[in-house]
Structure formats: structure tokens, C-alpha cells
Amino acid sequence: MAAREIIAELSQRIRAIERTGHRSAPQADVTLNGLPGLERLLGDAGWPRGCLVEWLADGRGAGSTSLALWASRAAWRDNLLVMIDSHREWHAPALRHGGFAVDLNKTVFIRPEQPLDALWSLEQALRTRGIGAVVCDVEKLSSQACRRLQLAAETGGGLGILLRPALARRQPSFAEYRFLVQPLPPPNKSDVAVSRRWRVELLRARKQFAQRSIVVELSNDSDGLCVAAELASATPAA
Amino acid sequence: MTRMVCVWLPNWPVQRLRHERPELRDRPVVLFSNTGNRGPCVAAVGRALLPVANHETGKSAHPTTVDGLTIGMPLAEAEALLAGGAVTAHIERHDPAADIAGLRELARTCDTFSPLFGIEEAESPECVLLDVTGCEHLFANRSPVAPRQESRKISDVQPLTDHGRTNSSWPLSRSASLSRSDRATLGEHKLVDAITDDFQQRGFQVRVAFAPTIGAAWALTHHRSPTLDGSVDEMLAPLPVTALRLPPKIIETLHELGLRRIGQLQALPRETLPSRFGEGLLQRLDQAFGDAPELLIPERPLEPVATVWVTDEPLTDRESLKFVSSQLLDELLGRLKPRREGVRQLFCQIKGTAARPVEFVVNLVSPCDVARHLLELLSLQIDRADLPEGISFMRLEATSIASLATRQRDLFGFETDGDTHHEVSSLLDRLSNRLGATAVVRAVPVPDAQPELAVTHEPCVAEGRELRGEGRDKKFFPLPLSPQPSAQCRPLRLFAPPQRIEATAAGPEGAPMRFRWDHRDHRVIRSWGPERIETGWWREQSICRDYFRVETQTGQHFWLFRCFDQAAWFLHGAFD
Incomplete structure (x- = not known):
């Protein structure tokens, strides 16, 4: 057998192992994302059911949580949202406002004391059907634990949103997507309204997409916050 | 000959509320409900309870017509009428389900008087019924109770049965039965006294009567008869037709025709009654006189559902303990299955060689009858517990049981199919039992300017929930979210x-x-x-x-x- 055929067969087997869960999952079940411009990163304009998405950012206050919640809005809007609150930091009134409009009746906060309990809760919640999305701060994650989470998400069908520090970009991961959020200097220096800009970079995806990063802008209009993708500054594929 | 006792608790919704919250005794109580499309209307009224001495000079003991308030009056009007009063009135929504549950619970406490007890069948029942057939003679030798004046002080309510009389039982029924054999009669008197005392000492106002039928006993509690001697026929004949438990529409028709006494009805040809007034009238008439049967649907006393495992050879490992738990659980659930009930709270006690037993409680979001799920929750606790060595005793008790039919359908206010709902509630059970109930919470915004106080967290699974309170599922209805003053910018x-x-x-x-x-x-x-x-x-x-x-x-x-x-x-x- 030619070396090329062997390589082809092996790579096919690897793909088969990697995508075991997805083969059985219905292909049409994609949940639309709520972040304009993200479809240019994801191509098919949505998240597959039951996958993990990592959002990396450097430090608190960089805005990755807001972006993650906006992007996954379709997943949790009509379903249960589980927020694992290890640091007891999530501020529920901000979730109701701030452009998220999270329904607190459909939100459960889990406040474990130990990091291990947080991981256990995350896995339990992901494994449960009927849960739209699970949001959790994850600092350290072994690849074994990550694989377990991914399998749990495939069982449950919800979206696992892992908020991680930027340092985690060197670690291997079983997540379907990995984004890096970098704040950019604001477009205009007006001090009246709050405006923010980010570059959202797709670090890792199972599929190759045409574009690797987009720029997202948030401006505080009179009637609230809105998010808009800046078309002109989208960077071409590296 | 059957002997039935009827215990009437007039204005039961208000009595129940005051029994649960004694501080309301000094204030007028108004209960309202939303019936029809007229907005909230008064469903029940109770005036402030006056000291006993003052009351005895008063005439009317019926508390529904006080202060110019009437049943069915719009709530706003009632509020306007009450506004001038010296004491602020307590206004609350009427909870008929809690009333029935409370009356049932009260009926179950009557097992000292009779083995058969229940509540009347009515839309809003106010009577507890006891079948005391053959029980009367047991009370013939009962020693006299403490003087009534004392019991009144304890209960601090005016007894409705005191209408310038020297004893508490209804004079009619007492005198009526005096002509019977002495021993049974003596027992009947004492039984009625005992029941009256018992209820009064617990702070209830009651009227008690006994008669050969449920219908007659009911009529005698609600209306006084001028005839103090004679048979059932003679006692009931002078009573108004309202004593027959008839729907208001029939009463109205009867009044229009000038038929006001039961005796007048009896004089009419029987066969004409159904065509004129409907089937109900004849049935009620026959039930009162004992010509048609009426069943007392008995309340069964609640027995604790517990299973115990004891061994001579102590266990040493957790796995065996889990096996024992699964067997105990199967036995426990087997007992609940015929009742169509599930476990809401499970109490587990494990004893070993150490002096102190290990005890823990498993709380559930919704009643559960699945052994596998309960075992999983138990195992979570067993894994974390500091188990004694040499376990030789284990006891499981279902401390809170609820009907499986009342399982709430939409946990978070949206449509879910049964399976998904079940999975979500079982997830919350698992999380709550491993991490503690305070670690699995829902956020309730509070209108407070101070940011850290603008939210409170309430557990998804409440601990120590009341056993059979009807109101407990309300926790899972959407929370009333108070609007924030403005959509302020707050950090995530x-x-x-x-x-x-x-x-x-x-x-x-x-x-x-x-x-x-x-x-x-x-x-x-x-x-x-x-x-x-x-x-x-x-x-x-x-x-x-x-x-x-x-x-x-x-x-x-x-x-x-x-x-x-x-x-x-x-x-x-x-x-x-």
C-alpha cells in the first residue's frame, strides 16, 4: 500500500474518532448566533448543537463575556441558561440590561466553593438535555477534562461557553471553536457615550474558514447598547 | 342505628387564617377572590375578635355581615368602608385549596373520637363529619373537663356555642336524645362535650350536633330548631329549607313559592318535587331523613413512610451501604406507589459503632418516584459523609411526600417536554445535594440603589419545605421581577x-x-x-x-x- 493511501486512511480514521458525536447529531440543528459579522468567521452562521466554545481574553474587563453572551444569544434565549459562578461575581441586574436581556426566571446560578466542584457542575449541566447554554470561568483545564466536557456537551446538546485567560491559548483543547478577544483603541475619542471595539480572532476551529478575525464595535445609542461589525477593517485570511 | 356528628366551623377561611396567624385575631380580616370579570370581590369577612365578656352581651354571632361588608362586594368598596376603622384590616387573597387542605388536616386529628372521620362534600366545605356509631358508650364514663371558663381563657376566642346556655352542646340535640336509653344518651352528651372542648381548646369556634344522618346533623349545626324533643322528623320539620344543603337557585324558587320550612316540603306530594325543583331537592330531603344513603368519605391518617435496615454483621464499605440504600429505597417507593405519590424530602440515618449517628437530608425540586435518581442523590451524600465504622443500622424516611400529579409542568415558565423537564429538575437535585441548596440559586433583583444589595439569591430547591402545603409549588412560578428604576449601566x-x-x-x-x-x-x-x-x-x-x-x-x-x-x-x- 502506498504511503499516501495509508496516510489518507489514517487521517480519515482520526477524523472519524474526532467527530464521532457529530455524525449522529442532526446536521440541520444549528443555532444562529447573535453577533453580527461572526458568520464570516463561522461560515455556516451558527453553532452546531452540543459543542464547546472557548473565549480567551487577557484579564477581567476585557469584554469577552459580553461578546460570548451576545454571540450565543440564540442558544440561551428560549432555554435554560446556567451560569457557574465560582467567584460569586456575576451581577444579575447587569444581565437583565446591558443589551443581553437575560430572563432571570430561566437562569440558574451555580456557586460552587471548590474548583473541582465547578468542573463537575459544568459537566453535569452540559450533559443535561434542555439546557441552552452553560457559562463558566475555566482557568486550568486538562485535555482529559476538556474531552469529557466535549462529550458531555454532545450528549446534552447545549452550548458550553468557557471563559478562559489568554494564556490558555497554548493549551490543547477539544473545543469546537476558540476565540481570542483583544480590545482595540476606541474609534472616536468622544467621552460622552460609551463605545468599545474588539478584534475577535478565531484561533482554532475544526473547519478552515476564509476569514480569521473580525472587528466588533459596540456603541451606546440613546436606546441602549448595540453591536455592529465593522466591515471595512475585516482582515483577510492569514 | 348510625350516629353522625357534624362539627361546623363557621367562616372557616377566616378561622383557618387566624389559627395559622394568631396575630390577626385582633384585626378584621377580609379575603378576596377574582371571580367573574368584576375584578377582586370580597369572598369572606371576619371581624376583629372581641373579648369574651363583651361578646356575651352581643346578639349576632355570625361574623359575615359585620361593618357593613357583604360577601361579593367589590374589594375597593370594602376597603373604603374599612378605612375609617380604628384597627387596620388585614386583606388577603382567598386560597380555597389551602382551606380544604386545612380542614382535612383538622379532620385527621379527630381520630380520638371515632375511627371514621372526613369532611363534608361541598364546594367550600366548613364541616368535619364523624361517624360515631357505637362509640358513644365509650365516653359515658369520661371525667368532666376543666370548667369552660378556663378553656375560654386558653383559647381566647368567643365560643359560638355559648348562647346564654350552661353547656356547650347544641340544646336541641341534647334534649332530643334524652328520651333514649340513659347510657348511650349520657355517652352522646359527653362525646359532644368532648369534641366541643377539644376544638375550643385549640382556638376554633364550633357548633357540634349529632343525629342519625349526615344531613340532619348538618342541619342541626346550622339552624336551631324550636322543637327540643322528638324524632328526626319532628326536629327537622320547623327548620328553614336552607338547612337542606340546597343550591341557591332552588332555595330562591322555594322562597318565591312561599315554601320556607322543611315541614311544608314534606307535606307536598313526593312525586311532584323532582319535576318542579329538580332531582337535587328530593335527594337532599331523603338524605336528611335517612331514606337515601349518604357516604362519609373517610380521611386516612397519615403514617410515616420509613424503612429500616438492621444487621448483626456491620458493614465496612460504602458500596455495600449503597446496595442497602437501594433496597430500602425500593421498599419505600413500593409503599408510595399505590398512593401515586413521590418523595420530596428524604431523611437518612446511619448508625455504626460510634455513638453519634450520621444523619442527612436529601431535598428534591419536584416529587420523585424513580429509585435510580434517588439512589444517585443518596450516593452523593453518602460519598461525602463521614461514615462511622461498622455500620449496622440504616433508616430512610420520606419526610415530605407529594402527589405525583401535582408535579409542576413548566419549571422555568417555558414549554418543555416531559423528559427534558425531568432531566433539568434532576440536574438541579444533584447539584443542590452535592453543593448545598444555597449554591444552586436563582437571582431576584431588588430595587435598591446600592449595587451589591440590588440582587438576592434564592435556592432552587427549598429546604425543610412544608409537608403538604398547597402553596409550595408557587416558588416555581415566574418570580415577580421588580423593575429597575432605569436601565443603568452596571458591570457584568x-x-x-x-x-x-x-x-x-x-x-x-x-x-x-x-x-x-x-x-x-x-x-x-x-x-x-x-x-x-x-x-x-x-x-x-x-x-x-x-x-x-x-x-x-x-x-x-x-x-x-x-x-x-x-x-x-x-x-x-x-x-x-
Whole structure:
């Protein structure tokens, strides 16, 4: 057998192992994302059911949580949202406002004391059907634990949103997507309204997409916050 | 010959409320309900209970017509009428389900008088019925109770049965039965006395009567008959037709025709009654006189559902213990299955060689009859418990049981199919039992200016829930969300408590220029604010803070405040 055929067969087997869960999952079940411009990163304009998405950012206050919640809005809007609150930091009134409009009746906060309990809760919640999305701060994650989470998400069908520090970009991961959020200097220096800009970079995806990063802008209009993708500054594929 | 006792608790909804909350005894109580499309209407009224001495001079004991209030009057009108009163009235929504549950519970306490007890079948029942056939003679030798004056002091309510008489039982029924054999009669008197005393000492107002039928006993509690001697026929004949438990429509028709007494009805040809007034009248008439059967649907006393396992050879490992638990659980659930009930709370006790037993409680979101799920929850607790060595005793008790039919359908207010709902509630059970009920919570916003107080958290699975309270499922209906004053900009992450930082500001009132936090120096490039948040002196700890939203050179957004009391800067949150 030619070396090329062997390589082809092996790579096919690897793909088969990697995508075991997805083969059985219905292909049409994609949940639309709520972040304009993200479809240019994801191509098919949505998240597959039951996958993990990592959002990396450097430090608190960089805005990755807001972006993650906006992007996954379709997943949790009509379903249960589980927020694992290890640091007891999530501020529920901000979730109701701030452009998220999270329904607190459909939100459960889990406040474990130990990091291990947080991981256990995350896995339990992901494994449960009927849960739209699970949001959790994850600092350290072994690849074994990550694989377990991914399998749990495939069982449950919800979206696992892992908020991680930027340092985690060197670690291997079983997540379907990995984004890096970098704040950019604001477009205009007006001090009246709050405006923010980010570059959202797709670090890792199972599929190759045409574009690797987009720029997202948030401006505080009179009637609230809105998010808009800046078309002109989208960077071409590296 | 059957002997039935009827215990009437007049105005039961108000009595129940006052029994549960004794502080309401001094205040008028108004219960309202939303029937029809007329908005809230008065469903029941109870006046403030007066001291006994004052009451005895009063004439009317019926509490529904006090203060000019009538049943069915719009609530707003009632409020206007009550506004002038010296004592503020207590106004509450009428809860018919709780009334029935409360009356059932009360009936179950009557097992000292009779083995068969139940409540009347009516839309809003107010009577407890006892079948005392063959029980009377047991009370013939009962020693006299403490003087009634004393019991009145204990209960501090005016007994409705005291209408210028010397004993508590209804005079009619007592006199009527005097002509019977002495021993049984004596027993009947004492039984009625005993029941009356028992209810009064618990603070209830009652009227008690006994008769050969449920219908007659009911009629004799609700209406006094001028005839003090004679048979059932003679006793009932002078009573008004309302004593027959008839629907208001039939009563109205009877009154229109001038038929006001039961005796007048009896004089009419029987066969004409159904065609004129409907089937119901003849049935009620026959039931009162004992010509048609009427069944007392008995309440069964609740027995604790518990299973025990004891062995001579102590266990040493957790796995065997789990096996034992699964067997105990199967036995427990087997007993609940015929009752169509599930476990809401499970109490587990494990004893070993150590003196102190290990005890823990498993709480569930909704009643459960699945052994596998319960075993999983038990195992979570067993794994974490500090088990004694040599376990030789284990006891499982279902301390809270609920009907499986009342399992709430939409846990979070949206449509879910049964399976998904079941999975979500079982997830919440698992999480609550491993992490503790306070670790699995829902957020309830509170309209409070101080950001850290603007939200409270309430557990998804409440601990120590009441056994059969009907109101317990209300927890899972959508929470009333109080609207925030305005859609203020609040950070997604709020640090509790606020973290003290070193900061340099532009002037004593100005925005921060730079600060140090998390081992990093942050330089502020833009800031928004200040937003002053100040609470009043009436708070234990009033605050006065100027909040700034700042953007640092790294593009991070933080929420800082200057604390005027301490003249220091704090970092309170991050707009993540």
C-alpha cells in the first residue's frame, strides 16, 4: 500500500474518532448566533448543537463575556441558561440590561466553593438535555477534562461557553471553536457615550474558514447598547 | 342505628387564617377572590375578635355581615368602608385549596373520637363529619373537663356555642336524645362535650350536633330548631329549607313559592318535587331523613413512610451501604406507589459503632418516584459523609411526600417536554445535594440603589419545605421581577466586597487617572461619570460613593468608586 493511501486512511480514521458525536447529531440543528459579522468567521452562521466554545481574553474587563453572551444569544434565549459562578461575581441586574436581556426566571446560578466542584457542575449541566447554554470561568483545564466536557456537551446538546485567560491559548483543547478577544483603541475619542471595539480572532476551529478575525464595535445609542461589525477593517485570511 | 356528628366551623377561611396567624385575631380580616370579570370581590369577612365578656352581651354571632361588608362586594368598596376603622384590616387573597387542605388536616386529628372521620362534600366545605356509631358508650364514663371558663381563657376566642346556655352542646340535640336509653344518651352528651372542648381548646369556634344522618346533623349545626324533643322528623320539620344543603337557585324558587320550612316540603306530594325543583331537592330531603344513603368519605391518617435496615454483621464499605440504600429505597417507593405519590424530602440515618449517628437530608425540586435518581442523590451524600465504622443500622424516611400529579409542568415558565423537564429538575437535585441548596440559586433583583444589595439569591430547591402545603409549588412560578428604576449601566462582574485600590485622581472630586490592581498598573484613558450613589441615614451603614466607569490603556473597562467616608478608592466591578 502506498504511503499516501495509508496516510489518507489514517487521517480519515482520526477524523472519524474526532467527530464521532457529530455524525449522529442532526446536521440541520444549528443555532444562529447573535453577533453580527461572526458568520464570516463561522461560515455556516451558527453553532452546531452540543459543542464547546472557548473565549480567551487577557484579564477581567476585557469584554469577552459580553461578546460570548451576545454571540450565543440564540442558544440561551428560549432555554435554560446556567451560569457557574465560582467567584460569586456575576451581577444579575447587569444581565437583565446591558443589551443581553437575560430572563432571570430561566437562569440558574451555580456557586460552587471548590474548583473541582465547578468542573463537575459544568459537566453535569452540559450533559443535561434542555439546557441552552452553560457559562463558566475555566482557568486550568486538562485535555482529559476538556474531552469529557466535549462529550458531555454532545450528549446534552447545549452550548458550553468557557471563559478562559489568554494564556490558555497554548493549551490543547477539544473545543469546537476558540476565540481570542483583544480590545482595540476606541474609534472616536468622544467621552460622552460609551463605545468599545474588539478584534475577535478565531484561533482554532475544526473547519478552515476564509476569514480569521473580525472587528466588533459596540456603541451606546440613546436606546441602549448595540453591536455592529465593522466591515471595512475585516482582515483577510492569514 | 348510625350516629353522625357534624362539627361546623363557621367562616372557616377566616378561622383557618387566624389559627395559622394568631396575630390577626385582633384585626378584621377580609379575603378576596377574582371571580367573574368584576375584578377582586370580597369572598369572606371576619371581624376583629372581641373579648369574651363583651361578646356575651352581643346578639349576632355570625361574623359575615359585620361593618357593613357583604360577601361579593367589590374589594375597593370594602376597603373604603374599612378605612375609617380604628384597627387596620388585614386583606388577603382567598386560597380555597389551602382551606380544604386545612380542614382535612383538622379532620385527621379527630381520630380520638371515632375511627371514621372526613369532611363534608361541598364546594367550600366548613364541616368535619364523624361517624360515631357505637362509640358513644365509650365516653359515658369520661371525667368532666376543666370548667369552660378556663378553656375560654386558653383559647381566647368567643365560643359560638355559648348562647346564654350552661353547656356547650347544641340544646336541641341534647334534649332530643334524652328520651333514649340513659347510657348511650349520657355517652352522646359527653362525646359532644368532648369534641366541643377539644376544638375550643385549640382556638376554633364550633357548633357540634349529632343525629342519625349526615344531613340532619348538618342541619342541626346550622339552624336551631324550636322543637327540643322528638324524632328526626319532628326536629327537622320547623327548620328553614336552607338547612337542606340546597343550591341557591332552588332555595330562591322555594322562597318565591312561599315554601320556607322543611315541614311544608314534606307535606307536598313526593312525586311532584323532582319535576318542579329538580332531582337535587328530593335527594337532599331523603338524605336528611335517612331514606337515601349518604357516604362519609373517610380521611386516612397519615403514617410515616420509613424503612429500616438492621444487621448483626456491620458493614465496612460504602458500596455495600449503597446496595442497602437501594433496597430500602425500593421498599419505600413500593409503599408510595399505590398512593401515586413521590418523595420530596428524604431523611437518612446511619448508625455504626460510634455513638453519634450520621444523619442527612436529601431535598428534591419536584416529587420523585424513580429509585435510580434517588439512589444517585443518596450516593452523593453518602460519598461525602463521614461514615462511622461498622455500620449496622440504616433508616430512610420520606419526610415530605407529594402527589405525583401535582408535579409542576413548566419549571422555568417555558414549554418543555416531559423528559427534558425531568432531566433539568434532576440536574438541579444533584447539584443542590452535592453543593448545598444555597449554591444552586436563582437571582431576584431588588430595587435598591446600592449595587451589591440590588440582587438576592434564592435556592432552587427549598429546604425543610412544608409537608403538604398547597402553596409550595408557587416558588416555581415566574418570580415577580421588580423593575429597575432605569436601565443603568452596571458591570457584568461585581466584586464582593469591593476591592480597595491605590488610585490617583484629578482633583478631590475628579475622575481617577491611574490605579493599581491585580499586580498591574492601569492607566485610565477615558472615564465616564461620576454617578453618585448615596443611601440615607436610616440604613445601618449608609454609603456615599462616586462611581466612575473607566477604560484603561489595555482596553479593559472597570467600575471604580471613591468612598467619601473612608477617603479611598475601591474597584467594584468589571465590564467584562
